[in-house]
Amino acid sequence: MSITIIFIQYSLLRKYEWQDILPIDSHYVVKFEEPEARSKMKPTWFLMSILSFCTQIRPSALFATTPPPPEVDLIIVGAGLSGLSTAYHAKKAGLTYILLEASPHIGGRIRSASYPEELQGEVGLEEIWEENPTLDIIRELHIPLEKFVTVFSSYQFGGKTLSFTQDSNESFLQSILSPTEYQAYQVWDARMAVLYAQLQKNPKDPALVELQKVSFSDWVKQDKSLTEKIYELIRIQSEPEYGTSWSQICALDGIAEWHIFSGKGEESYHVIGGNQKLAEAMAAAVGMEHLSLNTRVTQIQSTENGVLVRASDASTYRESLYRGKYVVSTIPLYMLQEIQFTPPLTPTHREAIQSQTWGSYFTAHVILDAAAQEYWHVKGKNILPLRAEGPLGVIYDGFSPKADATKVLLNLLITGPAAENFNLRIRSVEQIQTDITQSLDTLWPGSGKFIRGFAFYRYHPRAIASWPVGRSRFDTLSDEMRKPFGRVYFAGDYTEGTHSHHAAQSALRVINSITHGEPAAHPSGAQLVPHAPPCKGPATSPCKKL
Numbered sequence: 001m002s003i004t005i006i007f008i009q010y011s012l013l014r015k016y017e018w019q020d021i022l023p024i025d026s027h028y029v030v031k032f033e034e035p036e037a038r039s040k041m042k043p044t045w046f047l048m049s050i051l052s053f054c055t056q057i058r059p060s061a062l063f064a065t066t067p068p069p070p071e072v073d074l075i076i077v078g079a080g081l082s083g084l085s086t087a088y089h090a091k092k093a094g095l096t097y098i099l100l101e102a103s104p105h106i107g108g109r110i111r112s113a114s115y116p117e118e119l120q121g122e123v124g125l126e127e128i129w130e131e132n133p134t135l136d137i138i139r140e141l142h143i144p145l146e147k148f149v150t151v152f153s154s155y156q157f158g159g160k161t162l163s164f165t166q167d168s169n170e171s172f173l174q175s176i177l178s179p180t181e182y183q184a185y186q187v188w189d190a191r192m193a194v195l196y197a198q199l200q201k202n203p204k205d206p207a208l209v210e211l212q213k214v215s216f217s218d219w220v221k222q223d224k225s226l227t228e229k230i231y232e233l234i235r236i237q238s239e240p241e242y243g244t245s246w247s248q249i250c251a252l253d254g255i256a257e258w259h260i261f262s263g264k265g266e267e268s269y270h271v272i273g274g275n276q277k278l279a280e281a282m283a284a285a286v287g288m289e290h291l292s293l294n295t296r297v298t299q300i301q302s303t304e305n306g307v308l309v310r311a312s313d314a315s316t317y318r319e320s321l322y323r324g325k326y327v328v329s330t331i332p333l334y335m336l337q338e339i340q341f342t343p344p345l346t347p348t349h350r351e352a353i354q355s356q357t358w359g360s361y362f363t364a365h366v367i368l369d370a371a372a373q374e375y376w377h378v379k380g381k382n383i384l385p386l387r388a389e390g391p392l393g394v395i396y397d398g399f400s401p402k403a404d405a406t407k408v409l410l411n412l413l414i415t416g417p418a419a420e421n422f423n424l425r426i427r428s429v430e431q432i433q434t435d436i437t438q439s440l441d442t443l444w445p446g447s448g449k450f451i452r453g454f455a456f457y458r459y460h461p462r463a464i465a466s467w468p469v470g471r472s473r474f475d476t477l478s479d480e481m482r483k484p485f486g487r488v489y490f491a492g493d494y495t496e497g498t499h500s501h502h503a504a505q506s507a508l509r510v511i512n513s514i515t516h517g518e519p520a521a522h523p524s525g526a527q528l529v530p531h532a533p534p535c536k537g538p539a540t541s542p543c544k545k546l
């Protein structure tokens with residue numbers, strides 16, 4: 001498993017234990033056998049049976065088989081937001097489907113942790129932005145939401161905390177920038193909005209494509225009407241969104257990412273009681289009987305008539321074959337490198353996957369005595385989230401179903417180099433505890449003494465997609481991943497952008513493409529998937545309708 005998410009159990013300050021929650025690699029080369037080929041094996045099975053009978057070994061113990069699952073319209077790989085959304089829309093469209101999920105967990109990078117102290121915190125997905133098509137599903141399923149945070153956050157600048165205590169983004173910006181700076185910022189932000197609109201209309205516009213060749217940081221700094229303080233504002237606010245340095249992504253992606261901050265900024269939401277409830281409600285809506293957990297897809301074969309998917313059970317290593325009309329892979333693109341494809345992915349696919357880079361996240365939950373809350377309350381207002389300097393990343397509030405909880409939880413979304421450092425285990429968990437304690441003490445002197453425990457969650461090697469200078473989510477390589485490959489469709493946030501709304505959009509794109517042969521809305525607005533011919537072409541041609 002390339003993404004090794006190691007769950008280090010909640011631990012007391014100096015006492016911890018950890019365990020892998022995902023299985024280790026189990027990948028080996030086995031050729032597909034078509035049913036005809038299997039029938040040729042009958043003499044072998046006959047001999048094996050005699051041998052087994054003689055040795056008192058039951059053949060089923062050697063070659064355990066289960067009845068093949070019925071053929072479905074869609075085999076969906078991965079039960080994260082993209083996979084669940086695909087199944088949700090498939091159900092509405094009257095398609096049959098099965099979801100195969102490698103881990104024991106429903107929701108992928110949606111995961112909410114809870115603790116014996118009656119505390120909870122998000123490990124993955126935190127904010128659901130207003131443009132997220134998932135909000136439609138949330139409303140249809142009557143999942144209770146709370147409005148979350150304003151798009152700009154309090155942040156540390158030059159060793160000081162600039163606290164967001166105002167009611168709107170505009171008044172916060174006015175409080176931290178001089179009138180001239182605020183004016184310059186407004187002009188720049190308006191230009192960003194224009195560029196984003198142009199990007200949506202025609203991402204292939206040569207003037208825009210040029211912006212793929214320069215880093216976001218270099219491009220922003222070409223604007224000399226902005227001051228150092230504004231550069232830092234843009235950097236500090238946006239970097240956690242893509243989980244890497246703004247010098248590591250191209251300007252085109254920077255413009256796309258800035259969209260959530262533009263103008264008044266987007267509203268964001270959170271599921272009351274934890275975003276995990278969203279994944280659970282979606283799983284219930286699509287039917288748990290259609291979901292197979294601990295089922296790692298290892299091989300995908302696409303033929304003229306359908307697809308054959310081979311998957312391995314994580315606990316028994318028993319292999320099963322699934323037959324369908326189409327496969328929708330919703331796993332992060334780099335994980336495709338672990339699946340054997342027949343026919344193999346093209347060199348263009350490989351290039352698209354391998355030249356994508358990544359954003360890094362490491363989540364730390366810090367449990368403190370409730371008295372510590374004083375530190376993040378200014379003028380009676382909670383100033384979290386706070387984008388902190390050093391390794392603390394974005395400090396979010398945890399939540400508790402109990403109003404009078406004696407403990408509180410801080411949720412640190414650690415990003416960039418600090419996250420990479422922690423993820424790679426260059427530092428031990430005790431050193432990470434020390435780093436975090438010292439950094440909290442520097443931010444809020446004396447706060448370290450309130451810490452009662454930590455829990456750490458790694459996203460290794462990647463947490464979210466990013467595109468380096470020279471590449472972008474709008475380029476032809478990205479377009480290639482959004483096209484069907486024979487009967488295989490690629491979805492997942494990595495095919496569209498960096499966030500959960502991209503995961504949700506990818507599901508809509510695929511379902512629209514399969515049911516109508518139509519390209520779905522893409523953030524760029526571009527026509528990405530060609531109208532498909534009827535389902536009679538060769539294996540590599542896209543098919544129109546089921």
Ligand SMILES: Cc1cc2nc3c(=O)[nH]c(=O)nc-3n(C[C@H](O)[C@H](O)[C@H](O)COP(=O)(O)OP(=O)(O)OC[C@H]3O[C@@H](n4cnc5c(N)ncnc54)[C@H](O)[C@@H]3O)c2cc1C
Nearest residue numbers: 078080081082102108109124126127297492493499500503
């Ligand atoms: C720490 C963190 C914070 C985030 N915060 C936000 C936020 O505030 N707002 C926001 O919009 N987005 C946020 N995101 C991004 C958001 O979580 C993702 O965009 C979204 O959850 C991705 O969903 P997905 O279904 O595309 O992928 P995933 O959730 O990764 O789902 C893919 C699934 O495929 C499974 N899988 C992998 N390989 C196989 C295989 N071979 N066979 C079967 N199954 C397989 C995996 O186990 C996984 O369950 C955050 C991400 C992280 C990591």
